[in-house]
Amino acid sequence: MNPQAFIRLSIGSLGLRVPGITLNGAKSGRSALxxxxxxxxxxxxxxxxxxxxxxxxxxxxxPDANNIASSFYLQESDLKALLAPGCLLKHHACLEIVVFTGHNESHFGIGIKRQHIGTFKLEVVPEWGNERPVILFNGWIHIGKNKWLNGIAGAELHLRVKLDPDPRYIFQFEDKTKLSPQIIQLQGTIKQPIFSCKFSQDGVSPRDPLSNFWSSSFDGSELDIGKREERMESAFITTPFVPSTGCDWVARSNPGAWLIVRSDVCRPESWHPWGKLEAWRERGIRDSICCRFHLITEGHELGDLLMSEILISAEKGGEFYIDTDKQARAASSPMHSPRGSGDFAAVSLAAGCFVMSCRVQGEGKCSKPLVQLVMRHVTCVEDVGIFVALAAAVDLSRSMQALPQKA
Known part of the structure; x- marks a missing residue:
């Protein structure tokens, strides 16, 4: 099972240094930033x-070299597009970091424009596709065309730009999740069946929610990663998707929930809880489905870990993902990063990275989820199966959130 090439472009260790300006805003010179x-x-x-x-x-x-400010993930087609000259450009695309003072705001109805301090540019080159770690830039650099700004010596920007190979496996459901489709791996134009799956929905009954489940099993295709014996990974509904009191949709106060479980390596008939996915509808001008995923870490001092909380457009669909880099920058509470493959519950608070994504369509459309899983979290087929089970739960949560049709 060969992965597809991806590269991670990370920008970190950011800091701005302006002579005459201190952290508390004290300054020297004729004017202030x-x-x-x-x-x-x-x-x-x-x-x-x-x-x-x-x-x-x-x-x-x-600035701290481990502090990642932004990350971009590029596959081969993205790099080719960046290397192709634009319609008005003679050169390849550039990574640009543009620094401004303050925010766009208004005072007594009069708009106050932010002030441009300077820009750092780094041209995209074919060597980015060499699939090896490389530091493209690390250190301080003057930004802007002028060495002086508002009577103050010109600003310096510190940053660290690094490329890392980050290969991924890509899978797709061949049909609607509810129709128990095969899951195939995409390798360019090659489609290889990997899992068969089963969805059972004996009504959505509060009396027996565990009768509703989704499970997958390895179909015996030739793979080159670890164990080949057949196992099953499953997702069970633990809280049914039923409308909350006084409304006709699943609300945040009473979300539907899935328990994601994996089979025991030594005892295939035994199950271990791995994660919990909760989902509900957020009402507004454009409705969204919120999916919140916790990693279950029994006995861990931090308790269950919040790994992802994503809003997906009910009408257009969207992407559920676990990306501890991206979410740490957006979340008010800390996001944690799994350290290793099969033992996904092991947590490294210092690291941050993309783990997986699942793209689904909006309500009323045939979704056929597309799943991307980073290679470093895969040591055996079961590792793939557990993320596929999570993707299935996300898609089924989306389809179970549909509002009833009016008569």
């Missing part, structure tokens, strides 16, 4: 990523 500063990280074809950039006052201080 408005802090905090904001940086936009741009790469053609990807959404702009925006966040606060810290101010560094001491010349001897170096």
């Amino acid at each position: 408005s802090f905090p500063c904001v940086r936009e990280i741009r790469l053609r074809g990807f959404p702009v990523q925006t966040a606060i950039i810290p101010l560094v006052s001491s010349p001897e201080t170096t």
